[in-house]
Amino acid sequence: MNTSTSLLPLLWFLAILALIPLALWLLKRTPLGGASTGGQMRLIAQLPIAPNQRLVTVEVGQGDDRRWLVLGVTGSQINTLHVMPPQPESAGGVGQQSFAQMLGARLRGDQRAP
Structure with missing residues (x-):
């Protein structure tokens, strides 16, 4: 051979x-x-709550159909906690608290949080 x-x-x-x-x-x-989502969804913010849990804010849709979804994410499920219109990107400016700061204040029991 x-x-x-x-x-x-x-x-x-x-x-x-x-x-x-x-x-x-x-x-x-x-x-x-799956490399291109066509601008239909983007991550706005995420806040770790526990090793296996976090709060995530995502923007879905385009144009006038855009919405922000606040999602509770765990290892086994995803729950929609709140749906709101898109907020301006500068919403975390002087004198305004970010969502993470407000949530942290509420979790600590600070009653001064709006």
Whole structure:
């Protein structure tokens, strides 16, 4: 048996193994692989509550249909806690508390929190 014909299957095997990471890399960067959401959703803020729990604010939709969703996220489920219109990005300015600050004050029992 010729050694070049016996190496041919091994070379094909190595070529396929080399193409797997390349295919995964390309898939991750194409819309087919979910790389592009088309601007339909973006993360606004998140607040860790416990090792397995957090509050997340996401913006969904476009144009006049945009909404902010406040979600309670655990290891096993996601619950919508509140739906509100989008807030200006500068809402955390001077004299205004961020959502995380207000929630922290409420959890500590500070009655001065609005």
